[in-house]
Every structure is written in structure tokens, then in C-alpha cells.
Amino acid sequence: MRQKTSIRRKQDLSQLIIPLAALGILVLFNLIRGIVIGDLGFFSITTRVNNDGNTVLAGNLISIIDDASALAIIAMGMTLVTAACGGQDISVGAVGAISGAVFVKVLDAFGLDKISVGSILIGLFAAIAVTIVFTLFNGTLVSVFKIQPMIATLILFSCGRSIAYMITGSATPQLNDKLINAIGKTIPGIPIPTPIFLVVLMALILALIFKVTNLRLYTQTVGINQGAARLNGINPMVIKLLSFVILGVCVSLASMIQVCRLNQLSHKTLLDAIEMDAILAVAIGGNSLGGGKFRLSGTILGAYIILMLTNTLNDMSVKPESIKAYKAIVIIIIVIAGSPAVKQKITAFWKRIHSGSRKVMAGR
Amino acid sequence: MTVKNPEVSTVRRQPMSNTKLLMLIAIGIFVFMYAAAMIFLGKRFLTVQEIFNLLNNNAYLIILGCSLTIVMIGGGIDISVGGVVCLTAMSVAKFLQFSGIEGPAGVALSILLALAIGLFFGIEQGFLVSYLGIQPFIVTLAGMFLSRGVTTMVSSENIPIKHEAFQAMKKITLQIPGVLKLELGAAIALLILLGMYLLLRHHKLGRSIYALGGNQQSALMLGINVKRSRFLSYVISSVLAAIAGYVFIMHASSGKTSIGLRSEMDAIASAIIGGTLLTGGVGNVFGTFFGVMILTTIQEIMAASKVQESYWQEIASGAILALFILLQSVVLAQRGKKVQLQGRLKAKKE
Numbered sequence: 150m151r152q153k154t155s156i157r158r159k160q161d162l163s164q165l166i167i168p169l170a171a172l173g174i175l176v177l178f179n180l181i182r183g184i185v186i187g188d189l190g191f192f193s194i195t196t197r198v199n200n201d202g203n204t205v206l207a208g209n210l211i212s213i214i215d216d217a218s219a220l221a222i223i224a225m226g227m228t229l230v231t232a233a234c235g236g237q238d239i240s241v242g243a244v245g246a247i248s249g250a251v252f253v254k255v256l257d258a259f260g261l262d263k264i265s266v267g268s269i270l271i272g273l274f275a276a277i278a279v280t281i282v283f284t285l286f287n288g289t290l291v292s293v294f295k296i297q298p299m300i301a302t303l304i305l306f307s308c309g310r311s312i313a314y315m316i317t318g319s320a321t322p323q324l325n326d327k328l329i330n331a332i333g334k335t336i337p338g339i340p341i342p343t344p345i346f347l348v349v350l351m352a353l354i355l356a357l358i359f360k361v362t363n364l365r366l367y368t369q370t371v372g373i374n375q376g377a378a379r380l381n382g383i384n385p386m387v388i389k390l391l392s393f394v395i396l397g398v399c400v401s402l403a404s405m406i407q408v409c410r411l412n413q414l415s416h417k418t419l420l421d422a423i424e425m426d427a428i429l430a431v432a433i434g435g436n437s438l439g440g441g442k443f444r445l446s447g448t449i450l451g452a453y454i455i456l457m458l459t460n461t462l463n464d465m466s467v468k469p470e471s472i473k474a475y476k477a478i479v480i481i482i483i484v485i486a487g488s489p490a491v492k493q494k495i496t497a498f499w500k501r502i503h504s505g506s507r508k509v510m511a512g513r
Numbered sequence: 514m515t516v517k518n519p520e521v522s523t524v525r526r527q528p529m530s531n532t533k534l535l536m537l538i539a540i541g542i543f544v545f546m547y548a549a550a551m552i553f554l555g556k557r558f559l560t561v562q563e564i565f566n567l568l569n570n571n572a573y574l575i576i577l578g579c580s581l582t583i584v585m586i587g588g589g590i591d592i593s594v595g596g597v598v599c600l601t602a603m604s605v606a607k608f609l610q611f612s613g614i615e616g617p618a619g620v621a622l623s624i625l626l627a628l629a630i631g632l633f634f635g636i637e638q639g640f641l642v643s644y645l646g647i648q649p650f651i652v653t654l655a656g657m658f659l660s661r662g663v664t665t666m667v668s669s670e671n672i673p674i675k676h677e678a679f680q681a682m683k684k685i686t687l688q689i690p691g692v693l694k695l696e697l698g699a700a701i702a703l704l705i706l707l708g709m710y711l712l713l714r715h716h717k718l719g720r721s722i723y724a725l726g727g728n729q730q731s732a733l734m735l736g737i738n739v740k741r742s743r744f745l746s747y748v749i750s751s752v753l754a755a756i757a758g759y760v761f762i763m764h765a766s767s768g769k770t771s772i773g774l775r776s777e778m779d780a781i782a783s784a785i786i787g788g789t790l791l792t793g794g795v796g797n798v799f800g801t802f803f804g805v806m807i808l809t810t811i812q813e814i815m816a817a818s819k820v821q822e823s824y825w826q827e828i829a830s831g832a833i834l835a836l837f838i839l840l841q842s843v844v845l846a847q848r849g850k851k852v853q854l855q856g857r858l859k860a861k862k863e
Binding site for chain 2: 237290294295296297299300301303304305306307308310311312314315425428429432438439468470471472473474475476477478480481484485488489490491
């Protein structure tokens with residue numbers, strides 16, 4: 150029994166090797182670079198006094214973790230959808246824009262100058278409800294009509310932002326309010342930015358769901374073999390739809406964070422191109438994009454790696470438009486390192502060394 | 514002797530393949546849409562030139578559709594094509610404008626440059642996908658980032674081309690005066706369409722791509738070199754994307770960083786509308802051609818009916834896409850049921 154659990158732990162952790170290694174290399178690179186140029190600003194954590202007169206944590210590391218919040222939350226939902234359906238939802242950015250539009254529309258209905266906790270909550274719930282309707286549309290196409298996820302979500306990907314535009318109209322409403330700042334930046338008296346707490350909250354909720362229910366097992370079963378899952382009494386349709394519902398909640402939470410951070414809503418740029426980053430976070434986290442086993446911690450690490458990479462490149466004064474090229478090279482290196490062919494070679498190599506050393510031991 | 518065995522005749526009458534059926538649906542809807550446009554919007558749509566205008570303006574999209582069709586038939590996906598189009602167009606523009614090589618030599622070299630870019634991306638992506646077994650989505654996503662990023666390094670400003678030989682080549686058109694006019698780019702696109710049809714239909718490589726898309730394991734057992742076929746499908750796809758970039762720059766004659774933005778999604782959509790399945794093994798480049806025509810006709814109709822807001826255009830094309838996807842799924846499911854039913858009936862008879 151004991152041996153069994155130890156084997157399981159080993160397998161589980163092997164998934165985290167690549168993301169942890171990538172993170173380690175990034176940190177090491179910045180450390181060496183910082184020492185060479187004599188400026189360790191990359192790792193700085195300082196305190197500063199913000200406009201409202203509160204002392205808050207600032208610095209590069211904090212801003213990386215803070216910036217990654219929306220991405221991390223969406224990537225968590227994406228992991229579930231990927232695991233259950235074996236495909237990705239590429240409409241999250243567009244659906245996020247719709248969600249943000251609904252959120253701001255509700256706030257606007259209450260009056261943008263008198264935002265209260267109640268109106269924010271109502272706005273959030275309305276946004277979540279509407280977003281779930283849209284993600285369920287995707288989910289129905291995927292689970293009931295058996296269309297590949299990428300194709301099914303291509304529909305909303307191409308017209309979602311236009312729907313968001315229909316909801317809000319051309320104006321880009323500005324939200325300047327203490328409560329909005331409390332969500333998007335910091336709560337007075339607490340030095341850590343609120344989005345970080347929201348990521349932790351979301352992760353905890355999902356962890357609790359996995360702990361209490363069988364959702365993780367069922368999702369993985371459906372992802373690995375749908376037919377086998379059905380024969381074992383799991384309804385694959387329900388599991389897939391459920392993963393899309395959770396994705397909907399994640400997307401609307403992330404979109405609220407982003408709206409509050411930027412203090413404005415723009416249907417064109419809100420969560421722009423986040424779908425690619427989210428899929429990337431899932432892949433870097435060591436999850437198979439073909440469905441099946443997944444680890445949320447890997448995904449969250451993946452999101453932070455992406456932001457850290459972007460930040461490092463920014464730091465090296467690469468043109469913002471050209472960052473993509475370097476990002477691509479890093480992605481290629483990471484996926485090559487994690488590819489089955491290379492993994493096989495490495496394990497074979499490892500075994501040879503291992504058996505070699507054993508022979509030496511036996512010889513002695 | 515002369516009496517036919519009914520069993521044999523039913524077996525011999527093969528049902529229409531999924532590829533053909535889905536393509537026929539696409540053609541039918543295109544004809545229906547175009548006829549509706551003729552009746553309700555008249556004038557512009559009544560001339561033959563209008564169809565040729567569609568071809569002239571969207572030649573690059575037809576080529577991209579072909580490239581996506583080939584990859585998708587093989588069971589993969591290539592979302593880097595839009596970026597490759599942009600990179601090729603920009604590099605060619607910069608080369609022609611700043612290299613100082615005048616005359617046909619410059620044009621010839623620029624064509625070589627375009628092909629080299631296509632080959633580089635094709636070989637890189639094909640190698641990673643087929644020999645290292647990495648998911649095509651991630652590999653081509655990286656390709657998209659790489660090509661878009663390198664484009665901004667080549668230039669982040671617009672480059673208008675004033676190269677004389679290039680301009681002369683641009684002006685070559687096939688035409689019957691007063692009736693129709695076909696640009697060189699559109700002619701190239703149609704040639705590529707025909708070439709890819711022949712490749713997929715009658716060449717060994719094309720048949721292998723169908724086989725590996727349908728079932729990789731069986732393809733392997735049939736002795737098909739699965740890895741090589743998949744590798745080549747990605748190489749063809751990227752080279753076609755580079756050609757599409759050249760055709761685009763011939764039409765627009767000015768390099769911009771916004772070229773081909775989201776065109777990969779348009780190409781995927783047109784391939785799907787034309788009856789290519791993302792699961793692989795099913796598809797046809799002519800179907801994709803009609804997919805492109807459907808998408809562009811929607812835009813033309815929107816423009817002609819004076820819908821000002823561009824968002825209606827997007828919503829309309831999204832709705833059409835949804836319709837097609839649902840239709841395909843329902844049709845295929847129905848056929849699946851029918852085949853099952855027939856199988857059961859046969860089993861009962863026996």
C-alpha cells in the first residue's frame with residue numbers, strides 16, 4: 150500500500166519537472182544578468198504609498214504575479230476543458246469581452262458614480278450568468294453535437310467581440326471608484342494586490358471541489374477514454390458541460406479583474422489574445438493538450454512563467470511588438486524538451502547511466 | 514443468368530462519400546446565397562466580373578484555404594499561416610524597396626526569398642510535429658508568434674513598393690476586354706487549387722495524407738511512411754502560405770504589419786465550410802474554394818446592403834459558420850446512424 154502511494158506521487162510530480170525547470174532557468178538567467186549589470190531590480194520587492202495614501206507592496210516580482218492573475222484564472226478553467234474534451238476553447242478572450250460588457254452595463258444601470266458592493270456583486274453574478282450561457286453554447290456544440298472544441302469555439306471567437314460591442318455601444322466607459330480600485334488594485338490596509346487573492350481563492354475553490362467530489366477522476370476518465378467512462382456509468386456529456394461551466398465562471402472573474410485593473414472597458418482590447426497565452430500556460434504546465442490527466446498547479450506555474458518571460462524580455466528592452474518572436478523560441482525549446490521523442494531518449498540515457506553505475510557497483 | 518442478384522447490386526451501389534456530400538452542401542448554399550444576392554441586391558451581382566472580383570480580392574485566402582485543407586486532411590492544424598503571409602509580404606516589400614536590385618532579377622530573387630521563408634517554417638514545424646511528436650497546435654502557435662514577431666523586426670512601418678519590374682508584373686492580367694479581368698495572383702491561386710486537387714486525388718503523397726488522417730495506425734500498417742507524409746504536408750502548407758503572401762503583396766503592393774491578421778481563422782473556417790473535418794481523413798480543396806467564396810460573398814452582400822457597422826458583418830459570418838458546423842454534425846450523425854442501421858438489418862437477414 151505504501152509503495153503504491155509513493156509511486157503515485159512520483160508520477161504526479163514528474164509532470165511538474167518541465168515547468169519548474171523553466172521557472173528555475175528564468176530565475177537563474179535573471180539572477181546572473183542582474184549580477185552582471187549590477188542591478189537586481191528584477192527581484193525587487195519594495196513598498197510604496199499609493200494615491201489613496203495606503204502603503205502597498207510594489208516591485209517587479211509583485212507586478213509579475215499581479216499581472217498574471219487574469220491569465221492564471223482563465224488557464225485553470227482551460228485546463229479542465231482541455232482535460233475533459235481533448236481540445237481548447239479559443240473563444241475565452243471574446244467571451245471575456247462579453248462578460249466585461251455585461252458587468253459594466255449592470256454597473257452603469259445602477260449609476261457609474263455611485264458604485265456599491267451590492268451593485269458590483271449583482272454585476273458579477275449577471276456577468277457570470279451570461280458568460281455561462283455563452284460557454285454552454287460552446288459546450289453543447291462540443292458535447293452534444295460532437296464538434297471539435299477548436300472549431301465549435303471558432304464561432305464565438307470570430308463574433309464574440311462584436312456581441313460585446315452590441316451590449317455596450319462604442320463608448321469606452323471609465324470606472325473611477327474606490328471599490329473598483331479595491332478589486333483591481335489593493336484594498337486599503339492590505340498591502341498585497343487583490344487579484345493575487347482572487348487567484349488563490351479560485352485555486353482553493355477548485356481544490357476543494359476536487360477534494361470533496363469525484364470531478365477530477367471523472368474528468369480525467371472522460372478525457373482519456375470517453376467510451377470507457379460511459380460504460381462505467383459516467384455521463385461524458387455532463388462532465389464536459391460542467392467543465393465549460395467552470396470555465397465560464399473563471400472567464401467572468403478574470404474579465405472583472407481586468408476591467409477593474411484598467412479602470413475602463415474596451416471591447417476590442419479586453420483580454421485580447423489571452424486564449425493563446427492560456428493554452429500555452431496549459432501546455433507549459435505539462436498537461437496533455439489531447440485530454441486526460443491534468444494538474445492545476447502546473448497550469449498556474451505556466452501562467453507565471455509566461456508573464457515572467459514577457460517581463461524579462463521587457464527588461465532587456467526588446468521592442469514590445471517583437472517580444473512574440475523570442476516567446477516563440479522559448480516555447481519551441483520548452484516543447485522540444487517535453488516532447489515524447491526527447492523524453493524517451495533522456496530516459497534511455499538515464500537508464501544506461503544508471504545500469505552502468507550498477508554494473509560498476511556489482512564489479513566491486 | 515441475366516437476373517441480377519439484389520444483394521450484390523445494393524453492395525455495389527456505393528453511398529456518396531462524406532467528402533462529396535459536405536462539398537455539395539457548400540456548393541448548394543453558395544449558389545443559393547449568390548442567387549438571393551442577385552435577386553435582392555441586383556446590379557452588381559448580375560455581372561460576371563463580380564465573381565472575378567471576388568477571386569482577385571481573395572486570391573491569397575484561396576491559397577491559404579488549400580494549405581489548411583491539406584494539413585487538416587492529415588489530422589493536424591496550422592495556425593501559423595497568417596503570420597507567414599505577413600512575414601513574406603513584409604520581407605518581399607523590404608527587399609524590393611531597399612535592396613536596389615532592379616529589373617526582373619530583383620523580382621526573381623524576391624520570389625526565391627518568399628519560397629525560402631515558406632520552406633524554413635515548413636521544415637521547422639513539420640519536423641517538430643511529425644518527428645518529435647509535439648502537438649501541432651502548440652508548434653504552429655509558436656510559428657505564428659515567431660513570424661509575427663520577426664515581421665516587426667523586419668519593419669514596423671508600412672513599406673509601399675515602387676519597384677518597376679514588380680509593378681509591371683502586377684499589371685499582367687488575363688482578360689476579355691469589357692467582360693472579365695483576372696489578375697495574375699488569382700490565376701496563380703486557381704492553378705494552385707488545381708495542382709493541390711491533383712496532388713490529393715492522384716498522387717501517392719496525397720493519398721497517404723488522406724490515409725494517415727483517417728487512421729494513423731492503419732496507415733502505418735499499410736506501409737505508408739506516416740512521418741514523412743505528415744512532414745511534407747506541413748512543408749507544403751507553409752510554402753503555400755508564403756506563396757499566398759506573395760500573391761497578397763502583388764494585390765496590395767504595400768507591406769504592413771496588419772496583413773493577414775486572423776486570416777488563419779478565415780482559412781480554417783472556409784476549409785470547414787467546404788467539408789474538411791478537423792479529425793482528418795475527409796476533405797476536398799474544391800470544397801474549400803467554395804468555402805472561401807461563401808465567406809467573401811457574405812462580406813460583399815453586407816457591403817452592398819449598406820450595413821455600415823462592421824460588427825454585423827462579423828456576427829453574420831459567425832452565424833453562418835455556426836449553421837454550417839451544426840449542419841455538418843447533424844448530417845454526419847444521421848449518416849452514421851443509417852450505416853449502423855443498414856449493418857444491423859444486414860446482420861438480421863443473414
